Amino acid sequence: MxxxxxxxxxxxxxxxxxxxxxxxxxxxxxxxxxxxxxxxxxxxxxxxxxxxxxxxxxxxxxxxxxxxxxxxxxxxxxxxxxxxxxxxxxxxxxxxxxxxxxxxxxxxxxxxxxHLPTARTTKILAEAIEQNERNHGASMPALAAMITQKYQQEARLSTEQMQSVLAKVAIKNHYNGSLNPYAQFRKVVSEEDYFASRWVSFPLRTYDxxxxxxxxxxxxxxxxxxxxxxxxxxxxxxxxxxxxxxxxxxxxxxxxxxxxxxxxxxxxxxxxxxxxxxxxxxxxxxxxxxxxxxxxxxxxxxxxxxxxxxxxxxxxxxxxxxxxxxxxxxxxxxxxxxxxxxxxxxxxxxxxxxxxxxxxxxxxxxxxxxxxxxxxxxxxTDSYRPVPVYWQSLFDPGNTETKEISEQAPAANYGTLETFTTLYTTPEGVPSPLTLGFVRTNDQKMILARARQENLKIGQRVQLEREGDLFYFREGSFTGWMQERIGRWLSRVFVPPNAKEGKS
Amino acid sequence: MxxxxxxxxxxxxxxxxxxxxxxxxxxxxxxxxxxxxxxxxxxxxxxxxxxxxxxxxxxxxxxxxxxxxxxxxxxxxxxxxxxxxxxxxxxxxxxxxxxxxxxxxxxxxxxxxxHLPTARTTKILAEAIEQNERNHGASMPALAAMITQKYQQEARLSTEQMQSVLAKVAIKNHYNGSLNPYAQFRKVVSEEDYFASRWVSFPLRTYDxxxxxxxxxxxxxxxxxxxxxxxxxxxxxxxxxxxxxxxxxxxxxxxxxxxxxxxxxxxxxxxxxxxxxxxxxxxxxxxxxxxxxxxxxxxxxxxxxxxxxxxxxxxxxxxxxxxxxxxxxxxxxxxxxxxxxxxxxxxxxxxxxxxxxxxxxxxxxxxxxxxxxxxxxxxxTDSYRPVPVYWQSLFDPGNTETKEISEQAPAANYGTLETFTTLYTTPEGVPSPLTLGFVRTNDQKMILARARQENLKIGQRVQLEREGDLFYFREGSFTGWMQERIGRWLSRVFVPPNAKEGKS
Structure with missing residues (x-):
């Protein structure tokens, strides 16, 4: 070295x-x-x-x-x-x-x-987002909000618990900022301040x-x-x-x-x-x-x-x-x-x-x-730190494999809602408010889509519709979802002989 | 290393x-x-x-x-x-x-x-130019053209000689490009082609x-x-x-x-x-x-x-x-x-x-x-090249000192035209054609200014006028120029006693 x-x-x-x-x-x-x-x-x-x-x-x-x-x-x-x-x-x-x-x-x-208007700044920052997700209207806060909802589900937290966790981060960091002469915000934020702040993209507020x-x-x-x-x-x-x-x-x-x-x-x-x-x-x-x-x-x-x-x-x-x-x-x-x-x-x-x-x-x-x-x-450099000759990391980074990505459109029309958000401050040129969700289709593709209804729930069955480059979703009937699942299963089990040959 | x-x-x-x-x-x-x-x-x-x-x-x-x-x-x-x-x-x-x-x-x-219109591309490229020079309408070709005119004067070439030199570079490089399968232009350019091509910024043509x-x-x-x-x-x-x-x-x-x-x-x-x-x-x-x-x-x-x-x-x-x-x-x-x-x-x-x-x-x-x-x-790596133990460069880079820069506006109104150009393809929002020149003022400041007349000559005496952030120049009378020179010389030689004390 x-x-x-x-x-x-x-x-x-x-x-x-x-x-x-x-x-x-x-x-x-x-x-x-x-x-x-x-x-x-x-x-x-x-x-x-x-x-x-x-x-x-x-x-x-x-x-x-x-x-x-x-x-x-x-x-x-x-x-x-x-x-x-x-x-x-x-x-x-x-x-x-x-x-x-x-x-x-x-x-x-x-x-x-x-010095620029917020919608302009949001648009410049959104240029860092992958094109398809950006085209659906996803901004950085929208993606972060969907990640938050998924975290809440995976950690088995209630919405109230999750909100309280987020509030604690904001309150801690604003308290720390109040002590830092270089910080933009030097005032302490209370729990009331946090819960009074407006939604940016549900469940994230201004203070998030x-x-x-x-x-x-x-x-x-x-x-x-x-x-x-x-x-x-x-x-x-x-x-x-x-x-x-x-x-x-x-x-x-x-x-x-x-x-x-x-x-x-x-x-x-x-x-x-x-x-x-x-x-x-x-x-x-x-x-x-x-x-x-x-x-x-x-x-x-x-x-x-x-x-x-x-x-x-x-x-x-x-x-x-x-x-x-x-x-x-x-x-x-x-x-x-x-x-x-x-x-x-x-x-x-x-x-x-x-x-x-x-x-x-x-x-x-x-x-x-x-x-x-x-x-x-x-x-x-003044702190002595003995390093074993045969040093080995105890840190486990978890799964770091690269996933094989297929950018083909899904063949399935039904899927499950993985996470969603409602975005209130949208980038320049995108209607507001905008509800977005990640949908895992029945053929295991992940799709970002705009919602066509309210009252969404992670894990619910949804039906996808495509308009040009954009996907939309709404609640899907159990029958339609089940029919597609069975159809896909049947088509895998009973592959017609010539379809098998067509593969290579 | x-x-x-x-x-x-x-x-x-x-x-x-x-x-x-x-x-x-x-x-x-x-x-x-x-x-x-x-x-x-x-x-x-x-x-x-x-x-x-x-x-x-x-x-x-x-x-x-x-x-x-x-x-x-x-x-x-x-x-x-x-x-x-x-x-x-x-x-x-x-x-x-x-x-x-x-x-x-x-x-x-x-x-x-x-994929963008040329004026838009020219504007994006011009963002690399210093703000004051860009504001006067200088594009990359305009600055290169003024450098060319100055080179011609310093090398004591006639306009015809300079044109012939530029043509030779273009003809050589287009010939080389004609042999390169990766090149954008693969056709040989003749002297006639060169001289038939239009002005971008005098004395530079498209082929320059x-x-x-x-x-x-x-x-x-x-x-x-x-x-x-x-x-x-x-x-x-x-x-x-x-x-x-x-x-x-x-x-x-x-x-x-x-x-x-x-x-x-x-x-x-x-x-x-x-x-x-x-x-x-x-x-x-x-x-x-x-x-x-x-x-x-x-x-x-x-x-x-x-x-x-x-x-x-x-x-x-x-x-x-x-x-x-x-x-x-x-x-x-x-x-x-x-x-x-x-x-x-x-x-x-x-x-x-x-x-x-x-x-x-x-x-x-x-x-x-x-x-x-x-x-x-x-x-x-397969060519043996003996390097003396006490190797010393024979390459003389010339004067590489950093010049002290003063960004104050000139106190003088007269100066000498160092070099100039007429730009035909101007960046978005700049009038075309546009004649620009670098003027060395009587107090030794270098100013980029827009010309208010035609028939310019390097070395000629000019008079500066300021409008907002922009400078303009036109031919200056010998009397005015001489008066300013004498005035500046006198003010340096006969410094009033209290002015001297005012310095520190």
Whole structure:
């Protein structure tokens, strides 16, 4: 393996609604990080921005920012992986240092979003969603909401229990944010506030969704020994379409990335002192803590309920306030998570928000709807940690096989409703409110479809109708559903002789 | 330094106007490269696309392409540096392998551009231009045209001579393209064809500008020893604004990148057997061959005239046909240059277009208006090349100092016209034709301004007028210009005592 890589300094702007331009925010963060590192000779500038062309109308952003920093001449590249851009640009910068070709590398990630109308921003963010699901009107909150409903069913929670779990995540992260001077939201949220907030996409409310934010973060990496070392990196993709996955309620990309990062750092989940977990939606924090191996599957909500994930808990999650309260400038969030972990490991924060005795910290960052996720592990260099010679991971990432995907339309007209949501804030050009559901057809294909009725229930039998590229569903009669099942079964058992020959 | 990195395989789609989607093109190139490499276990997928969100309406492209390849699970990042994206993504992939963390890395670069109206494409490409220059209506061809006029003046060429030089570049590269099965244009261009083609931005014609193109290229890098080794990489930025530079006719970013690449490879320009040089505009090939040290400043056009840069010449430039004839899918061109160098070094091309005995090849790729350039050097591993222990570069990159930039408006109203152009195909929303010029004011500021008259001449005295954010210029009287010069001189010599005290 290459050279060791250390974090020399971090810097961050206040997150929120800003009147500054994106280059101004990014330059501010960069100068703070260079000052913090006391390093002013930079060999490479890595830039992380997600949809900067559409948000600001400027391209060629690596050269633009390097010029604004007064560093023109220094090489610069932009790295992008949707909403995990902040971690991905950190990873590419890590390789540049680990390769031995660059000594001091500046990473700057940022996004400017609040100046556009919400429907426009939602549309830009929805470009990260697979085309068919996007065409049905699915936005990020709609997909997250359907994942939430499925989690509720799999964990055997009542709607009230699930709502109470989500509320607890929001309340915890808003409390943490109230202590963080960089956070967009600094006010404590009560249970009443949570339940009074409006639906975004049932069962998710405003307080379940990370806000639209402006902000920038910078990190200086160096090959010279410093107090914080980058000890683990993991990165994995998943299918672009949510319907192509084995599970709705666990992200394979997180599990694979965690496995790589734990292996590289030669640690296990229980060695982590503090973690920043991508809570773009409150349920994602619960799922994240399970996928990272902090808690068993479908047990994350219980651990939250017991207070294990609060700042003074056993494994503090999102002491920064998370994406929920610190804010979510999409291209910057991953690097903001890393900056928070650095601060926590240094142990120099205000006592109210300092995780005591943190030695190893982790950040988990989601790209798109969990199809380009990264896990980053940082560690204090002054903490002696014996690693067995024959080290073996105890972390079980679960099923990480790639599923064979067939993009053919279903041959069946009936199926079962896997999960659904009603979306209230739809992307530009989509009718509102819109009820969407994932339907598993009788021939085992997963289809996203628009609902033609209300009062839906997970597991109910539905009938599909196709109009152009879009699928619709309504309650299906038991007789029709059963007839199709029997018909399909018969056609498999009694295959006509020439049909068999036709196969190859 | 890290591990050695080798090129295991390359693949490319035909360039041109395609009915395929960008993912289809990129998947085709990827499978060709993996087949060529005979490597099917990929550890990382690097994606190079420039303005894919605006061209195709899809973001999250790293996950999207990895999914389409059937590689979901494998980590993937997108790298972007405007029109040098193809080389920058190659560089980041190189670090990932050189760091020792990844063994086999797949790089895929592509762009889909032909489906949009030309004015829209021109506008998307113009987002890479510095805001003030873009606001004046400057497009890439307009800036390239002004650079051409300045080159003509500095090299003391007549307009006819300059036209003949440009024609020779176009004719050579179209001839080379006629031999390349992947090229967008496969027909030979005559001098008559060249002079019959219409003006894009005086003195540049259609045949001086690279076309709008669809296409994709892929390369597999590996840590395992193969026939072609990556022996040199260089990367440098320059000021975003052209007016902030010391020279219009030489690109500091190329000179810096070349210096780094030659130093890393421990070679000098004369060791290069074949080069692909970024000819988005014909004059850029001439300037490139000078900046890379193949020929002295202002001598590139002579070398071209002598045939030194043709396929059978001493240092063949753009045997592929270059961006001019092979085509210019902006995010892919850099990787297409690298693929061509690989083929030339392997020595397996059709005899008509094979550079004989090529051992070391170079590609030079320009990002934006020459503010994010890369130089890549590839070498055969079977050619013994003794390197002196105390190796020293003979390549002189010239002045590579960073200039102090003041963005204040000029205090002077008069100045000298440095260069100008008339642009016929303007970006969306800009009147056509439009005459633009760079004016050096009497207080030594460089200003881009729109002309208020015809019959301009480099070096003439002009008077500036400001309207809002835009500057305009017209011929200035000798008296007014002289009065301002004398006034400025007097104010410097006879500084009032209190003004001196006011300074600090």
């Amino acid at each position: 290459g050279a060791e890589v250390y974090v020399a300094g971090v810097g961050m702007t206040k997150f929120g609604k800003s009147t500054e331009s994106l280059p101004e925010l990014m330059v501010e963060a960069a100068f703070k990080a260079m000052g913090d590192a006391n390093i002013h000779t930079i060999d490479y500038v890595f830039i992380g921005v997600m949809s900067v062309e559409e948000f600001t109308g400027e391209s060629n952003f690596a050269a633009l920012i390097t010029d604004r920093l007064g560093l023109s001449g220094v090489p610069s590249s932009r790295v992008e992986t949707a909403s995990s851009t902040g971690s991905a640009v950190f990873e590419s910068a890590f390789y540049a240092v680990a390769s031995g070709y660059h000594k001091n590398v500046l990473i700057i990630a940022g996004e400017k979003m609040t 969704c990370a806000p639209i934010t402006d902000g920038a973060v910078a990190v200086v990496l160096t090959a010279e020994k410093k107090r914080i070392r980058v000890s683990g990196l993991g990165h994995a993709t998943d299918t672009l379409a949510v319907r192509h996955r084995d599970s709705f309620t666990s992200f394979r990309s997180t599990r694979l990335a965690a496995q790589q990062a734990y292996n590289m750092a030669k640690i296990n989940p229980q060695d982590i002192s503090v973690a920043e977990v991508h809570d773009a939606f409150t349920p994602f924090e619960i799922i994240g803590t399970e996928d990272l191996g902090f808690f068993p599957p479908q047990q994350g909500w219980k651990a939250l309920g017991k207070g294990l994930t609060s700042i003074k808990g056993k494994i503090p999650i999102n002491p920064s306030g998370g994406l929920k309260a610190r804010g979510h400038p999409v291209g910057a969030s991953g690097l903001a998570q890393i900056a928070e972990v650095v601060w926590q490991l240094r142990g120099e924060l205000e006592p109210s928000r300092q995780v005591q005795g943190a030695r190893i910290g982790l950040s988990q960052n989601i790209g798109g709807l969990a199809n380009n996720n990264l896990v980053t592990i940082l560690e204090r | 890290g591990a050695e990195v080798y090129v295991a395989g390359v693949g490319m789609t035909k360039f041109g106007k395609s009915t395929e989607s960008l993912p289809e093109l990129m998947v085709e190139a990827a499978f060709k490269a993996m087949g060529d490499a005979n490597i099917h276990t990929i550890d990382y997928v690097f994606i190079g696309v420039m303005s894919v969100e605006e061209f195709t309406g899809e973001s999250n492209f790293a996950a999207l392409i990895t999914d389409r390849l059937g590689l979901s699970g494998v980590p993937s990042s997108r790298v972007e540096t405007a029109s040098s994206t193809g080389s920058a993504v190659f560089e980041s992939a190189f670090y990932a392998v050189a760091s020792g963390y990844h063994k086999n890395v797949l790089i895929i670069a592509g762009e889909k551009m032909t 500008c690279a076309p709008i193109t669809d296409g994709a290229v892929a390369v597999v890098l590996t840590a395992e020893k193969k026939r072609i080794r990556v022996s040199g990489l260089g990367h440098a930025t320059d000021t975003l604004a052209v007016r902030h530079r010391d020279s219009f006719t030489s690109f500091r970013s190329t000179r810096l990148a070349a210096q780094q690449a030659y130093n890393m490879a421990k070679i000098n320009p004369q060791d290069i057997s074949v080069a692909e040089v970024h000819d988005a505009f014909t004059p850029f090939e001439i300037i490139g061959t000078e900046d890379l040290g193949f020929f002295p400043p202002q001598q590139g056009w002579k070398a071209l005239g002598k045939g030194l840069t043709s396929i059978k010449g001493k240092i063949p430039i753009n045997p592929s046909g270059g961006l001019k004839a092979r085509g210019h899918p902006v995010g892919a061109s850099g990787l297409a240059q690298i693929a061509e160098v690989v083929w030339q070094l392997r020595g397996e091309l059709e005899p008509s277009r094979q550079v004989q005995g090529a051992r070391i090849g170079l590609s030079q790729n320009i990002g934006g208006l020459a503010n994010n350039n890369l130089v890549t050097i590839l070498e055969r």
